[in-house]
Amino acid sequence: MRNLTNDLKAHRPVLILPAIAKAFLERCASVDIPLGAKASDLDGMLTAMFGERPKLEVFPPFAIVPVKGVIGRGLSDIEKACGSCDIEDVEEMLEEAERNGAVKTIILDIDSPGGTSVGVPELAKRIRECKKQTIAFTSGDCCSAAYWLGSQASEFYATPSSSVGSIGCYIAYHDMKAAFESEGVIVDVIKAGSLKGTGIPGTSLSTEQRAMLQEEVDEIHGDFKADVLLVREFASEADMDGRQFSGKKAAEIGLVTSLVNGFDELMETLDAAVAAQIEADEANDEGSGSPSNVSPESEDEDEEDEGLSRMAHARALAGLKGVYAIKDGIVIRSEKSPEEEEDDGTEANPKKSKKSKKSEDEPGEEGEDEEKDMKSEDEEKPESEEGEEKPESEDDEKKDEPESDEGEEDDEEKDDTDPVAEGDEEEKEPDPKSSEKADEEAESGDKAVDTDSDENKEAKKNRNRSRGVA
Numbered sequence: 001m002r003n004l005t006n007d008l009k010a011h012r013p014v015l016i017l018p019a020i021a022k023a024f025l026e027r028c029a030s031v032d033i034p035l036g037a038k039a040s041d042l043d044g045m046l047t048a049m050f051g052e053r054p055k056l057e058v059f060p061p062f063a064i065v066p067v068k069g070v071i072g073r074g075l076s077d078i079e080k081a082c083g084s085c086d087i088e089d090v091e092e093m094l095e096e097a098e099r100n101g102a103v104k105t106i107i108l109d110i111d112s113p114g115g116t117s118v119g120v121p122e123l124a125k126r127i128r129e130c131k132k133q134t135i136a137f138t139s140g141d142c143c144s145a146a147y148w149l150g151s152q153a154s155e156f157y158a159t160p161s162s163s164v165g166s167i168g169c170y171i172a173y174h175d176m177k178a179a180f181e182s183e184g185v186i187v188d189v190i191k192a193g194s195l196k197g198t199g200i201p202g203t204s205l206s207t208e209q210r211a212m213l214q215e216e217v218d219e220i221h222g223d224f225k226a227d228v229l230l231v232r233e234f235a236s237e238a239d240m241d242g243r244q245f246s247g248k249k250a251a252e253i254g255l256v257t258s259l260v261n262g263f264d265e266l267m268e269t270l271d272a273a274v275a276a277q278i279e280a281d282e283a284n285d286e287g288s289g290s291p292s293n294v295s296p297e298s299e300d301e302d303e304e305d306e307g308l309s310r311m312a313h314a315r316a317l318a319g320l321k322g323v324y325a326i327k328d329g330i331v332i333r334s335e336k337s338p339e340e341e342e343d344d345g346t347e348a349n350p351k352k353s354k355k356s357k358k359s360e361d362e363p364g365e366e367g368e369d370e371e372k373d374m375k376s377e378d379e380e381k382p383e384s385e386e387g388e389e390k391p392e393s394e395d396d397e398k399k400d401e402p403e404s405d406e407g408e409e410d411d412e413e414k415d416d417t418d419p420v421a422e423g424d425e426e427e428k429e430p431d432p433k434s435s436e437k438a439d440e441e442a443e444s445g446d447k448a449v450d451t452d453s454d455e456n457k458e459a460k461k462n463r464n465r466s467r468g469v470a
């Protein structure tokens with residue numbers, strides 16, 4: 001941890017046993033972070049090594065504030081994941097519990113060997129002046145800085161085998177002057193001020209420097225003892241010499257209020273109903289989760305396999321006639337495209353449907369059909385006065401006409417019978433002159449056609465053109 005390492009190297013007062021501080025720092029240094037590791041992978045790895053990070057729990061009328069791990073201030077997320085306790089987080093949880101109207105009692109769940117001294121006296125005062133009832137509990141370690149915090153609760157419960165106390169403060173200084181001299185290295189410190197440069201490696205402490213460091217640790221130790229005596233009125237200052245005691249001994253000398261066999265027993269003593277609720281919640285947490293016969297990994301694999309199988313089906317069906325889709329694991333084949341299926345009124349051949357619709361919308365064609373019927377009746381061949389037969393149909397008339405006219409009339413007849421072209425959007429209307437002439441011929445009941453006369457031929461051609469004009 002950065003704070004603890006800096007305090008030890010800078011010869012600042014610390015509130016933790018030296019052996020425990022060394023073991024903790026070595027454990028943190030042993031963490032090997034793989035190159036390119038993701039944040040989620042790193043968090044899972046640290047959780048497996050140091051356990052889940054504790055958080056505030058509320059069971060009205062109680063709120064449980066955890067104080068677990070080596071204590072520091074302004075720690076990073078990685079330091080917290082490695083098992084450190086940030087006093088700023090503890091203060092925030094304490095304030096949150098105080099703001100909660102359903103909370104009447106705040107329980108400090110402590111398991112910490114101590115840590116740095118910076119920020120600890122202020123948090124201890126904050127706990128002592130809390131407006132709600134405060135209870136401290138430990139079943140593990142509650143030493144040095146951790147005991148300073150726990151001792152300020154109105155009540156303090158500990159298990160008999162827990163470790164409590166270690167009321168003291170120290171500065172670790174390594175005099176390496178002889179080691180440097182054996183290597184032929186002499187450290188010459190150029191300074192202004194007799195106490196400046198205290199603790200530089202390769203130098204020894206002067207009398208003034210040593211007295212200064214001693215005064216610093218004495219001040220912190222004095223504040224520590226004073227705070228304990230403010231709340232633990234049965235404690236003796238003679239027992240505050242840095243020793244740590246078992247929970248049983250700490251209860252005898254007044255460092256804790258009473259002994260309990262565990263947190264469950266403490267909650268049973270405080271409120272049996274809340275204790276039952278906590279046990280039920282723990283049982284639900286253990287029972288919740290994925291079924292025992294199906295692991296989360298296997299579920300993910302099944303989903304992945306299903307996705308791959310659907311992709312394989314889609315690739316296998318590529319290029320086949322028709323439109324294929326996969327719905328709920330079933331292959332569905334349709335001759336129509338999705339756009340055609342959405343429009344139920346559209347026929348398979350869009351060109352034909354367009355033509356049929358066009359023929360329905362054109363009002364002039366009905367008149368043309370009636371005209372054709374009338375003309376076919378009028379043009380039935382009666383025998384002429386000269387004994388020559390009239391053509392029975394327009395096709396026979398075409399045979400009597402010259403070849404040049406025949407090709408032209410065939411094109412006109414084709415235009416008259418063929419459907420309207422796809423791109424033609426204009427409506428066809430009948431020739432008004434042709435309609436008037438057809439009406440006159442219908443009223444007269446006869447039709448004079450002189451096949452031998454050029455004028456009649458020209459009139460016939462003009463009438464045929466009028467029927468085929470778009």
